[in-house]
Amino acid sequence: MEIRENRLEIKDFSLYYHRTKALEEISMDIPEKKVTAIIGPSGCGKSTLLRSINRMNEMIDGVLTEGRILLDAENIYDRSIDVVELRRKVGMVFQRPNPFPKSIYENVAFGVRMGENKQAKGRLEEVVERSLKEAAIWDEVKDRLQRSAMELSGGQQQRVCIARALAVEPEVILMDEPASALDPIATAKIEELIFKLKEKYTIVIVTHNMQQAARVSDQTAFLMLGKLIEYGDTATIFTNPKNKTTEEYITGRFG
């Protein structure tokens, strides 16, 4: 079998909220174990595109999709796909840190407890520890695992949320502006973490912050009004964009 470099392929994908088209025939290949950033002005469809990759948009009334998104060459919008299964492969980290009002331990254990992986359930403590370590928060919380996650700072909460997503052993991690609610130091920690995580995971990140996209990503996609304007190596996009609009956006002339 051929080893695919692009595990995630978006093919002519469109999405409607009722009758408004929010995404227009987007096609892009997302490389494995790389960080792909999605940038663009507010309301251009970044979150919508991201949430299409784990089918979170289905929770919203009146959403309709066209086209395909392939994960390991399988269309995730195919009828035969189990969406629960899909979401275990494609994890998500949200904009606001959103731990459950439970202990740190229970937060991280949640996904494993809900799943059917008997092995992981059997060594839950190990899984929790491994995930917290991967999310670079273990040292800060190891003595207070049974305390409420709500007592942590925003940046710590966000890393616990990342650990919670990692605990179900996803292949792809989607992050929607994961640092936008955090201060610069907490942001730097998250960025460092993203850099480390790409050794193991395919990461797609939405960000408003140009410098952040330039710092953490390998590939950058620029969206505007639901269209993919330009997509390519981050270095190329930021130093030598082909498209005039892209150039204007990244140099901060609008948006």
Next chain:
Amino acid sequence: MKLDPKNTQRAAVAVLGSATLLTLTALIFIIVFVLEKGLPVLNWSFLTGAPQDMGRAGGIFPAIAGSVALTVLAVLLAAPLGVGTAVYLTEYTRESRLTAIIRFGADCLAGIPSIIFGLFGFILFVTILKMGWSLLAGGLTLALMILPTIIRTTEEAIKAVPLSYREVSYSLGATRWQTVYKVILPNALPGILTGVMLGVGRSLGETAAVIFTAGSSLRMPASIFDSVRTMAVHFYLLAREGISAENAYGTAAALIIAVLSVNLLAYWMMNRMVAKRT
């Protein structure tokens, strides 16, 4: 005349303040009035004794048992059904004409006078289904009566659970049922409990619907097919038939204390639950 913001503010404080004061005064007045008349009668043998001579003498133990049994039965029937309906309406269906109709129906049902429920329960449960005046018929009728309240308060409580909790749960690969069971219901529990407690209060205080369906037997019930008399019904009959004003107030005092303790208990439980989740 135009009021400047400062005076508007003062006026609002005055109006709202006096409204609160009025409510509180009325409440305290009622409680003090009943307790003052009833407490002298209340003692251990009154609470645990059997009534004699139609309630002219003796205690009210069968009525206490009747109240407890009927209320527990009504809540056991209505709470799962009500919570289930609310979960279905909020989590398992999309908003449609059908859900709007169900909601409208529940609201209408909540506004129907209890005597109509009594009549309905009498015709359906007591007569057609041949249950006779019984705990079962009374419990079913009361369950129908408190169902709308439980549905609506549970719905509100479920809607108040942050959307982000659902999103996280689904994003971690939880199924819909797991999300409901592990995330939504635990977080909505304080609100659900409020609805159930409202139902408990309504069941404890109900007379009309109960007389029609559970009857007014003064004997201790041995099964759910026996007729029972609740404290509220006992009070009503003692007072209306002029049997014993003294014991009527004694019963009322016991009833008020029961309702107050149920509410305090619920309040305490809710505070504990809310404290645990933050």
